[in-house]
Amino acid sequence: MQIGKIVKSESHISYICQIFGQRERDYELAPPDYAFGRFVRVPVRAEQNGGAEENHVERALGIDYTPRTYAVGVIYDTILQNPTFGSLGPRLSNETQVELFSPDYVSEKAVLVYVMVLGVLVQQQTPDEGVKILSVKHGVPTLALELDSEVEPMDDEEVRIFHLFGDRPDEEPYLHMGYIPHIIAQRNSLLPMVTLQIIEQLERLFPRNLSLLSIVKRNFAWRLKVETTG
Numbered sequence: 001m002q003i004g005k006i007v008k009s010e011s012h013i014s015y016i017c018q019i020f021g022q023r024e025r026d027y028e029l030a031p032p033d034y035a036f037g038r039f040v041r042v043p044v045r046a047e048q049n050g051g052a053e054e055n056h057v058e059r060a061l062g063i064d065y066t067p068r069t070y071a072v073g074v075i076y077d078t079i080l081q082n083p084t085f086g087s088l089g090p091r092l093s094n095e096t097q098v099e100l101f102s103p104d105y106v107s108e109k110a111v112l113v114y115v116m117v118l119g120v121l122v123q124q125q126t127p128d129e130g131v132k133i134l135s136v137k138h139g140v141p142t143l144a145l146e147l148d149s150e151v152e153p154m155d156d157e158e159v160r161i162f163h164l165f166g167d168r169p170d171e172e173p174y175l176h177m178g179y180i181p182h183i184i185a186q187r188n189s190l191l192p193m194v195t196l197q198i199i200e201q202l203e204r205l206f207p208r209n210l211s212l213l214s215i216v217k218r219n220f221a222w223r224l225k226v227e228t229t230g
């Protein structure tokens with residue numbers, strides 16, 4: 001399911017996504033689909049084009065085993081856009097009449113969400129119809145996202161995989177939050193709050209790491225309190 005598309009960037013890691021409106025998709029979106037602290041992923045199109053020629057036969061058959069690269073991010077702010085606000089004069093038609101008599105009318109109302117990119121995930125579809133994770137990287141990605149790229153929400157299992165690293169030989173995979181330094185470096189009052197929201201999600205997904213996550217949570221809560229009081 002796609003919830004919207006990239007319409008603007010604030011920086012290399014901060015993007016604005018416009019949520020799809022009514023009748024733009026064959027399914028209805030609900031506010032929890034693009035809630036504060038929701039993890040999302042966006043395909044990195046420049047990475048997808050590399051193997052297009054090598055797999056054109058599989059693509060023609062409806063099979064695609066090409067590795068796909070996604071930028072993983074989190075929603076940290078929401079803006080409701082309504083250009084008609086303040087226009088209190090009389091109207092010749094109400095909204096219902098406009099939809100009936102002017103079906104080509106484009107509504108300028110929109111829901112915009114801000115997405116902070118936290119890292120990159122590369123996955124590949126396998127012949128047995130399973131998905132294999134090839135690599136996960138936290139931090140600032142090399143490539144920027146493109147306009148009109150579709151934004152998809154991530155489920156709990158995808159969020160868990162994004163935080164589970166197995167790069168230590170002969171050791172079990174471990175919880176990793178390598179994007180924390182570049183979140184701290186950003187000057188936005190909502191990012192500490194979204195970090196606390198992320199930690200609460202990880203407490204549910206990684207019950208074995210509750211002690212570690214509680215320490216990180218307390219540190220961020222203290223940091224937020226200090227910054228608020230000055």
